[in-house]
Amino acid sequence: MLRITDLPAFTDNYIWAIHDTQHAWVVDPGQAEPVQRWLASSGLKLRGILLTHHHGDHIGGVAALRVQSPGIEIIGPLTGRLAGTMPWLTQAVRDRDAVQLRPWGMTLQVLETPGHTLDHICYFTPGTANGTDLDSPALFCGDTLFAAGCGRLFEGSADQMWSSLSALATLPRTTRVFCAHEYTVANLRFAAHVEPHSARIAERLAASVDLRVQGRCTLPSTIEIELDTNPFLRAGSAAEFARRRALKDVFRA
Ligand SMILES: [Zn+2]
Structure with missing residues (x-):
């Protein structure tokens, strides 16, 4: 029975753990x-x-975890290996590669999503249909797609990010979205600024504020929720996406 558990790190990172009662994989351990x-x-x-x-708040814990757990598999983007940022990868992957999680035999599909960085990839499963936390579609999307937001453009262009987000938007609407940061409330404040008459955004903002007041995680989201409330997925064109991304970079709620 596979489960997905959030492990908070730093001030607003999540390290997602995929596990059963004996074995575990973790996504983006910025801290060990x-x-x-x-x-x-x-x-x-x-x-x-x-x-x-390759950002430090996603890979910073790898060195210590390798020492503690010798022989573990470390899977990441081929472009990261080529750039020299991830010399310790045991498997370097690119778009459409299948990644197998041992010992379970379940696979995740790799989606290249450049924009936040040039090496950025996401991991997607359409679901295993065997009654676990992974029985329905799931996406581990790092800093590409956030709840009501998206990653900043540190390396890629707005066109690249728009293309990456548009690809994620075509995943099944039920896909659960496991992002790497708890940015939901701040992102929804910006979303409400962009679409002040959206009842869906207002409702989601209120619900997310409630969760945070209780100290709870606002994730995972779903592709359906993002299609309804994410101002970047809803931009409609690369040009409007670029405008909104630039506006968000200087937005103060
Ligand atoms: Zn990052």
């Missing part, structure tokens, strides 16, 4: 300590790491 604490308290053995891009 939250993973090590959780492994120790739950008695799980780390089997592998999935990386979406």
